[in-house]
Amino acid sequence: MVEAGGYLYFMSFEGVEGLVDMATLKGQVEEEFSLPTKVVEAEIDPKPFFDRGRKQYHSTMILKEMLSRLPPDAVRAVGLVTFDLFIPILTFVFGEAQLGGKVAIVSLARLRQEFYGLPPNPTLLQRRLIKEVKHELGHTFGLVHCSLRECVMSVANNVAAVDAKGMSFCQSCRELLQQNLRR
Amino acid sequence: MAENKDRCPFLREDKVAFCRAFPLRKPLPFDKIYARENLCLKGEYLRCPIYREKEGGKERTPKRICPFLEIETVMYCDLFPIKKMIPSSCYKLECPCTTERYTECPLFLGMAKGDLSTPSGMEEVGGFSLGPYIYCEGHFWLQEEGGERVKMGLDDFGQFLIGPIKGISLPGRGQRLTKGHPFITLISRSGEAQLPAPLSGDVVEVNEEVERDPSLVNFDPYGRGWLLQVQPEGWSRQRGLLSGEEAKRWLAEEVERLRYLLQSEIGVTMADGGELLRDRLQEVGRERWDLLVETFLKKGGMKNVGSP
Ligand code: SF4
Ligand code: SF4
Ligand SMILES: [Zn+2]
Ligand SMILES: [Zn+2]
Numbered sequence: 028m029v030e031a032g033g034y035l036y037f038m039s040f041e042g043v044e045g046l047v048d049m050a051t052l053k054g055q056v057e058e059e060f061s062l063p064t065k066v067v068e069a070e071i072d073p074k075p076f077f078d079r080g081r082k083q084y085h086s087t088m089i090l091k092e093m094l095s096r097l098p099p100d101a102v103r104a105v106g107l108v109t110f111d112l113f114i115p116i117l118t119f120v121f122g123e124a125q126l127g128g129k130v131a132i133v134s135l136a137r138l139r140q141e142f143y144g145l146p147p148n149p150t151l152l153q154r155r156l157i158k159e160v161k162h163e164l165g166h167t168f169g170l171v172h173c174s175l176r177e178c179v180m181s182v183a184n185n186v187a188a189v190d191a192k193g194m195s196f197c198q199s200c201r202e203l204l205q206q207n208l209r210r
Numbered sequence: 211m212a213e214n215k216d217r218c219p220f221l222r223e224d225k226v227a228f229c230r231a232f233p234l235r236k237p238l239p240f241d242k243i244y245a246r247e248n249l250c251l252k253g254e255y256l257r258c259p260i261y262r263e264k265e266g267g268k269e270r271t272p273k274r275i276c277p278f279l280e281i282e283t284v285m286y287c288d289l290f291p292i293k294k295m296i297p298s299s300c301y302k303l304e305c306p307c308t309t310e311r312y313t314e315c316p317l318f319l320g321m322a323k324g325d326l327s328t329p330s331g332m333e334e335v336g337g338f339s340l341g342p343y344i345y346c347e348g349h350f351w352l353q354e355e356g357g358e359r360v361k362m363g364l365d366d367f368g369q370f371l372i373g374p375i376k377g378i379s380l381p382g383r384g385q386r387l388t389k390g391h392p393f394i395t396l397i398s399r400s401g402e403a404q405l406p407a408p409l410s411g412d413v414v415e416v417n418e419e420v421e422r423d424p425s426l427v428n429f430d431p432y433g434r435g436w437l438l439q440v441q442p443e444g445w446s447r448q449r450g451l452l453s454g455e456e457a458k459r460w461l462a463e464e465v466e467r468l469r470y471l472l473q474s475e476i477g478v479t480m481a482d483g484g485e486l487l488r489d490r491l492q493e494v495g496r497e498r499w500d501l502l503v504e505t506f507l508k509k510g511g512m513k514n515v516g517s518p
Contacts, residue, residue: 118485
């Protein structure tokens with residue numbers, strides 16, 4: 028599944044780099060997934076995917092757009108955005124990923140304390156982001172949700188649940204991940 | 211980034227209708243007043259027994275809308291495990307949710323610290339409330355009452371799946387239930403569902419309030435929306451019942467399965483976050499709704515329980 032020489036791309040949308048520590052994120056993801064990473068600016072205009080009624084961006088549409096613009100050496104790509112995302116059946120999404128596919132997306136909007144009217148907390152934001160990025164990448168490597176709360180693959184429907192889960196994969200999710208990484 | 215500093219971001223709004231002529235201030239789901247058999251909006255309110263009792267049948271206004279109908283916005287807290295509607299007019303000044311003091315609210319603070327401890331009793335699993343009840347196949351809850359009786363109702367997930375309930379038919383007192391055989395009929399905008407009994411026994415009590423107003427099953431599934439009291443047959447030998455941690459795991463799996471089934475329409479992606487939108491479930495269409503009812507409420511999701 029993972030060709031030698033491929034990269035895991037971070038496609039960073041406008042405003043993301045000023046908010047997060049990309050170097051740390053890269054490091055953590057490289058370690059977890061044993062893949063080299065690259066950060067690029069996403070050359071995607073999200074405007075067509077904005078829903079005026081909901082004041083949110085359609086996550087699946089952006090994923091499709093990302094797929095059509097994948098660099099040839101990309102094994103995986105994670106879009107990072109600052110705006111709020113949705114899919115039609117859910118009130119919002121933190122992120123979305125192709126199950127066993129190539130692309131994933133994570134939104135910072137609801138990971139930021141400011142969204143809840145609280146003072147900014149960059150450390151907390153970084154921790155939340157790393158969890159969500161690992162989680163969505165986990166999906167692209169074929170992992171589904173895990174029932175262990177400490178596992179990063181456990182479900183989180185609100186930010187409290189994001190905080191409650193662990194930073195990394197549980198034993199059995201890790202084993203599955205390793206298998207799928209080798210394939 | 212918060213839209214309003216004087217308002218907790220976890221405060222949610224919904225519209226409901228109240229009948230001012232009705233002795234109890236009971237909210238009607240907003241979409242229910244648009245139902246065909248509803249009189250309040252159609253100039254036919256003159257036929258409404260509640261209206262007649264108040265006004266003696268004389269026409270008070272030439273309007274089509276009943277003068278007793280009032281539409282109000284209600285609020286609820288998204289972090290609180292049970293969706294409890296609060297009419298916005300009831301909000302007192304001391305309430306933190308609509309002032310800048312929401313940041314002092316214990317629930318809000320719990321979230322801000324990144325550790326939400328839920329109040330005892332009820333908790334939330336994937337947006338659905340789960341209580342200290344015994345759960346059984348097809349999303350019914352049971353509660354032991356005195357004298358070997360059990361109270362029974364549809365759980366929060368079940369009522370969500372059925373959608374806004376417009377009609378209900380319950381078995382009568384003294385009737386015998388046989389496990390797995392249809393015992394109630396629920397009618398919602400999406401269709402009609404006959405659900406199988408989760409246990410065998412004799413009906414000893416029927417919730418007449420719910421027969422008059424089936425929307426109570428949606429609004430208060432574990433409280434005023436209870437359905438029956440039953441004297442079960444061989445209660446101690448009942449199998450396939452879940453409670454506590456086991457029920458929690460089971461419900462989490464059910465929610466996952468539902469989200470997955472709904473999503474497969476869009477493609478094989480996993481989306482994380484948010485809650486299911488009630489009106490979206492209404493849009494799935496009759497066939498798909500039947501399939502969901504069949505999958506979750508008729509066979510029950512009990513087969514996978516206990517698997518890792
Ligand atoms: S028709 Fe008027 S009186 Fe009757 S239930 Fe509706 S609002 Fe109340
Ligand atoms: S109860 Fe607390 S957390 Fe919930 S809406 Fe009110 S202030 Fe916000
Ligand atoms: Zn796991
Ligand atoms: Zn997920």
